[in-house]
Amino acid sequence: MLGVPHTERAWRYRAGYLPENPYLYDYLTPQEYLDYAGRLFGMPASERRERSAQLLHRVGLAESARVPMRRFSKGMLQRAGLAQALLNDPELVFLDEPMSGLDPIGRHMVKEVILDLRSRGRTVFFSTHILSDAESLCDRVGLLRAGRLVTVGRLDDILRIDVSHLEVLVSGVDAGLLERLRGLKRKRALGERWSLEVEEKSLGVVVSAVQEAGGRILSVQPVRESLEDYFMREMGAPPGGRPWEAA
Numbered sequence: 001m002l003g004v005p006h007t008e009r010a011w012r013y014r015a016g017y018l019p020e021n022p023y024l025y026d027y028l029t030p031q032e033y034l035d036y037a038g039r040l041f042g043m044p045a046s047e048r049r050e051r052s053a054q055l056l057h058r059v060g061l062a063e064s065a066r067v068p069m070r071r072f073s074k075g076m077l078q079r080a081g082l083a084q085a086l087l088n089d090p091e092l093v094f095l096d097e098p099m100s101g102l103d104p105i106g107r108h109m110v111k112e113v114i115l116d117l118r119s120r121g122r123t124v125f126f127s128t129h130i131l132s133d134a135e136s137l138c139d140r141v142g143l144l145r146a147g148r149l150v151t152v153g154r155l156d157d158i159l160r161i162d163v164s165h166l167e168v169l170v171s172g173v174d175a176g177l178l179e180r181l182r183g184l185k186r187k188r189a190l191g192e193r194w195s196l197e198v199e200e201k202s203l204g205v206v207v208s209a210v211q212e213a214g215g216r217i218l219s220v221q222p223v224r225e226s227l228e229d230y231f232m233r234e235m236g237a238p239p240g241g242r243p244w245e246a247a
Contacts, residue, residue, distance in 0.1 A: 020100055051087060
C-alpha cells in the first residue's frame, strides 16, 4: 500500500478515510475534532490550525466551527467527516458513500473535492449506488454483485459505442425548434447548449435545421452507453426481480 506493506502503520499516515456513517465525538466542535485528529497524525499546532481552517471553509462548516457536533444534521456530520479524511493531505483517499445525506450543494462540493484530488495526482476510491456519479467522476470503475467484484476497468474500455446513434452538441437554438426535429431520440439542456441524440440516418436533417435557424454544431460523436445501461446489461436482475446493488 503506497509502497509499504499493508500490515504496517506507515501508509496510514498518507491515507484518508470517510465511512458511510462517520462516528464523531458529538461533544466536540469541528474545530476541536480536527485538532484532535491532527494530533494523532503528529501535525504541529500551527499546521493543525491552518489546515483545519482551510478544510472547514472548503466543506462549508466555517461558520459552525465552534458549534458542538451533537447539534449537527447528518449532512453536516458528513461534511465534518470529509474534512477529517482530508486533514493530512492524503495521497490515497477512501470515501464510502461520501454524498450520503447531503443536499445538492453538498453533493456538488464533494464532487469538486474529488475532482480536485484527482487533478493533484491523488488516488480516490469511492463507493456509490448512484451510477451517474461514478460515470462522471471515475477513470476506472468496479461493480460488485453479492459482495464479489465482477467487473473492473476503464470506462472507455467497458462501455459500448453505438455508431447507429450520434450525440450532437449544439448552441444557439431554442427548445421549440428541437421539438420539431425528426429523428431526435432525446435532448438534454447543458446551460446554453443542447446535447442531442439522433439517429445516424437523420444527422443531415438535424444539422441543416440547426444551421438554418442560426445555431452552431459544436461536436458530433457516437453515443456511448451509460454506466447504468452497462450495469443492467451485464448484471441483469437476480432471482425474484430485485435489482443488484452497485458499489
